[in-house]
Amino acid sequence: MTTVFAGIDIGGTKTHILLADAVTHTVTEDVTLPSTDWQTRDLHRAADWLIARLSTIADDAEFVRVAVGAHGCETTAQCALLAGALRTALGGIPVTVVNDAELLVPAAGFEHGIGVVAGTGSIAVGRHRDTGVRLSAGGWGWVLGDEGSGSALVREAARALLTHADTGTDLSADPLTKALLSSYGAADLPALAAAMSWDGGVETWGRHTHAVFNAADEGSALARDVIAQGGRALADLVIRLAERGARTDTVVLAGGVITGRPRLWTAVTDRLADALPGTAPHLLTAPPARGALTLALNGGH
CATH class of the missing domain: 3.30.420.40 (ATPase, nucleotide binding domain)
Structure with a gap:
């Protein structure tokens, strides 16, 4: 044995x-x-x-x-x-x-620090610098949070398109519109909203994250703004833990949404550099x- x-x-x-x-x-x-x-x-x-x-x-x-x-x-x-x-x-x-x-x-390979998951959902977890008590921020699910996650990026991208449609703005030529409609196989925004609500539900939203990043690469300012806001939201999870006493000398990020996504990584690290100078972010390999x-x-x- x-x-x-x-x-x-x-x-x-x-x-x-x-x-x-x-x-x-x-x-x-x-x-x-x-x-x-x-x-x-x-x-x-x-x-x-x-x-x-x-x-x-x-x-x-x-x-x-x-x-x-x-x-x-x-x-x-x-x-x-x-x-x-x-x-x-x-x-x-x-x-x-x-x-x-x-x-x-x-x-x-670190002994202390904060771990941030940016995948289908998002959460940050660390320990209090003095007591060692576990601290967490985020992880509340797609309805109440999970900002910066795959589900949230797709949610916020769709919300941005629908909000602009409500104001009468024509975004039919925006790369984000084209990318999300194509990813969901939807003919128009009403069909997109229906597909997101009924075609597999929120559990499937994360698999469409590539559409948001592709649209940003193709020049969509709307998609770039969604990604930037998501990155800042991930960094804010770390900031909240710091305010509660967590050690922030090292922050390790991982998950399919942030790995290989320099726009999101840059948004996170820029926000951390501004709010928590001295923090060293690492992408888990x-x-x-x-x-x-x-x-x-x-x-x-």
Whole structure:
């Protein structure tokens, strides 16, 4: 029987599991699975969900320590309850559970800092500089927030077009109009609004983010403004944590919306430079699951 550490990143769409040999610390398994049916409403069911997936790739392994970054674990209490359920299911071994955004800083090789996820949704997570208490900002979902996320960028781009249409402004030639209509296969703005409401719902909005960035590259001032506002909103999440006492010397950003998107990156970093001089922003290049494995190897810290 092999003895291993496990680092797990459970995201909204996929789950990345890394296993490392307990002696050499070399990675022995690197598996990505869909996060289908993952939820944190019932934490015992969530624990069973994860155990079932671990069993498919490590049924003969003995775990030394498991560290999990879990999408949907928004409070310290939630994380502790899920850790307890997993600990019981795994025979009492040490288990650490954090929000998935907390994986970014250790994944980038830093001990302290703020992690910002800009993907389908958005959230910033850090720790108080003196007490170590977990602090978060954002992550409230597409109805109430998630500014700077893929869902929000598409939402705000469509809102900008519809608001201008209400004033009688003709934006039929604007690259943003063309890009969003084409992405949704809609003939006009009423059809776009209907498609966004009924064709798969908000869960699918993020996949249309490319239309906003493409329109900006093609000269749409409206799209550029939406992206700039989204970037400033992401930076504002960090600023709110700083005001609450979080360490901000390092900020690590990750997610499919900001990776490879220099317009959004520039908007974030310019706002941080103005508001928090001395803060060093980093774009994560390693998988967040590396952060989970680092936590497991370092005793959960």
